[in-house]
């Protein structure tokens with residue numbers, strides 16, 4: 001995988017880059033515990049980030065992947081990606097660019113977005129922390145944007161009931177939080193990535209948030225603040241986010257099941 005610093009307007013194949021994937025991979029992984037940055041943690045011997053890049057590059061529509069590395073780790077990430085080849089004819093025509101990230105996820109996405117050439121009309125934003133997303137899910141998100149939806153998120157129905165609580169503060173900090181409501185579970189979705197956007201919509205959302213400072217925990221949340229409709233397509237259980245140590249155990253089990261199903 002050629003991790004070139006060139007921000008040129010075309011992919012490695014020389015054709016215009018029409019769909020790009022920005023992979024925010026600059027987080028520290030505090031909830032995962034001490035160790036290397038989360039995106040660099042190995043899953044079955046391959047760094048989590050490499051799994052995520054392969055998932056994006058495996059999509060027929062993606063011709064450019066912008067990896068947003070830890071702010072002081074861009075060179076290390078470039079070397080890492082150069083050491084892991086993309087396989088298959090499709091993915092061999094995917095250019096990989098590495099840029100340094102920022103202090104927040106939204107700042108990292110904004111920095112990655114700045115490296116996406118003007119020729120790109122569809123931008124996917126995918127957490128490196130969701131390394132096992134199936135390519136079919138990536139394709140479905142990209143297709144929904146190309147079919148006219150300016151903002152698309154993959155999501156799953158909830159299996160747990162959700163409660164709204166009133167946090168305890170001051171002298172009552174640490175006491176059990178009172179429940180103040182139970183949203184109707186059937187109307188809730190657990191949202192994943194890649195989230196897909198019309199480029200101009202995503203740029204406008206990040207520019208608005210950069211001015212107003214009202215961050216959101218996902219890019220679709222920022223687009224909603226523009227008053228733009230966000231639509232949901234089916235997510236996938238294997239697109240879960242590696243956040244806590246137990247998620248690493250689950251990720252290894254998923255990879256073991258894939259190897260068994262593939263006969264090796």
Ligand SMILES: Nc1ccn([C@@H]2O[C@H](COP(=O)(O)OP(=O)(O)OP(=O)(O)O)[C@@H](O)[C@H]2O)c(=O)n1
Pocket residue numbers: 023024025026027028029030031032038039068101102103104105106108109126127128129130241242243
């Ligand atoms: N400043 C940041 C923070 C997060 N991310 C990326 O955003 C994705 C989702 O964030 P999260 O799962 O919260 O990762 P971390 O921030 O690393 O985890 P933690 O909150 O436990 O530190 C990850 O791929 C992470 O690398 C990023 O690019 N830049």
Ligand SMILES: C[C@](O)(CO)[C@H](O)COP(=O)(O)O
Pocket residue numbers: 105127191192193217218219241
């Ligand atoms: C973008 C995201 O993965 C959608 O569920 C999630 O909001 C990221 O949250 P995090 O706390 O930054 O991991």
